[in-house]
Amino acid sequence: xxxxTELRPAAPPEPPAxxxxxxxxxxxxxxxxxxxxxxxxxxxxxVLGPLIAVIWYSFQSTNLLAGTTEFAGLENYEHLLxxxxxxxxxxxxxxxxxxxxxxxxxxxxxxxxxxxxxxxxTTVFRTIFFSPVVVSLVAWTIAWNxxxxxxxSINAMLQAVGIDGPNWLRGENSxxxxxxxxxxxxxxxxxxxxxxxxxxxxxxxLLEAAxxxxxxxxxxxxxxxxxxxxxxxxxxAIITVSGALHVFAQIQILTxxxxxxxxxxxxxxxxxQAFGNHDFGYGAVLAVVLFVIxxxxxxxxxxxxxxxxxxxx
Numbered sequence: 001x002x003x004x005t006e007l008r009p010a011a012p013p014e015p016p017a018x019x020x021x022x023x024x025x026x027x028x029x030x031x032x033x034x035x036x037x038x039x040x041x042x043x044x045x046x047v048l049g050p051l052i053a054v055i056w057y058s059f060q061s062t063n064l065l066a067g068t069t070e071f072a073g074l075e076n077y078e079h080l081l082x083x084x085x086x087x088x089x090x091x092x093x094x095x096x097x098x099x100x101x102x103x104x105x106x107x108x109x110x111x112x113x114x115x116x117x118x119x120x121x122t123t124v125f126r127t128i129f130f131s132p133v134v135v136s137l138v139a140w141t142i143a144w145n146x147x148x149x150x151x152x153s154i155n156a157m158l159q160a161v162g163i164d165g166p167n168w169l170r171g172e173n174s175x176x177x178x179x180x181x182x183x184x185x186x187x188x189x190x191x192x193x194x195x196x197x198x199x200x201x202x203x204x205x206l207l208e209a210a211x212x213x214x215x216x217x218x219x220x221x222x223x224x225x226x227x228x229x230x231x232x233x234x235x236x237a238i239i240t241v242s243g244a245l246h247v248f249a250q251i252q253i254l255t256x257x258x259x260x261x262x263x264x265x266x267x268x269x270x271x272x273q274a275f276g277n278h279d280f281g282y283g284a285v286l287a288v289v290l291f292v293i294x295x296x297x298x299x300x301x302x303x304x305x306x307x308x309x310x311x312x313x
Contacts, residue, residue, distance in 0.1 A: 051291070057284035064278050076285045088261040089269045092176065096265050097244040099180045104240050107184060108191035115192070116199045130189035137186070141253040144182045148254070172262040175255050179263055183250055187243065191236045198232035199225065227310040234309050238301055245294055266290050
């Protein structure tokens, strides 16, 4: 007996369900972009936009009286090479940066090491050393301007012990030293706190093991402590170098770049040219030079981290 089976055509497969547009991944991405949108917008408006404008102005010749702007090509950059004041400005900038960075970092590390000791009254001294950081920069500089005058309180104290102090802000050498010291005292507390936090993070077991092996205090500090706090040293170095190249208010209030351009650093010279002489084209060139110097120094420090930062491979 033969059984006949009827073949039925297979049912067409059901179309896959359409995926919703707002998947969890896309919602998370939208939330992320919403959070960073203010920062991105601010970067374009207040960083990238002004930077492009400065570069554009550096190729222009602006006449404020006539209200005209003409393309000047490389004339402003050629003027930079022929400017007779630039050697003095470069010398003052280098002296100020080197003096500030060396003195600030050395003093901050020394204070941090002293305050890291288990002694009575360290909390009071931490407050004293850090308090200038939160003081208004202008008020701080004005107070020091009064103290550094020929008849100021510093010379009065020196005279009380039989020393005839100079007019600190009128001598070419003493003016630069005074500006550096004022800036160091103002900001050394910040680096001190950073170094202090790094010192407190050094494992005591390593120091105790080195002491048991006969290593003295200086050897323990040089071979264990300094390598362990090298990331903080890198951070403070970058912050201090960048801050040294941006100093303006202290020069404006204390010396106005004098005497004989001995304290006329690059930032203040840029201000003089752009807003004093109303030469925006040449001022923009100086701003571009300052930007390039800061970028190169920061990149150099960052590239060298692998050689002297302990945590880098």
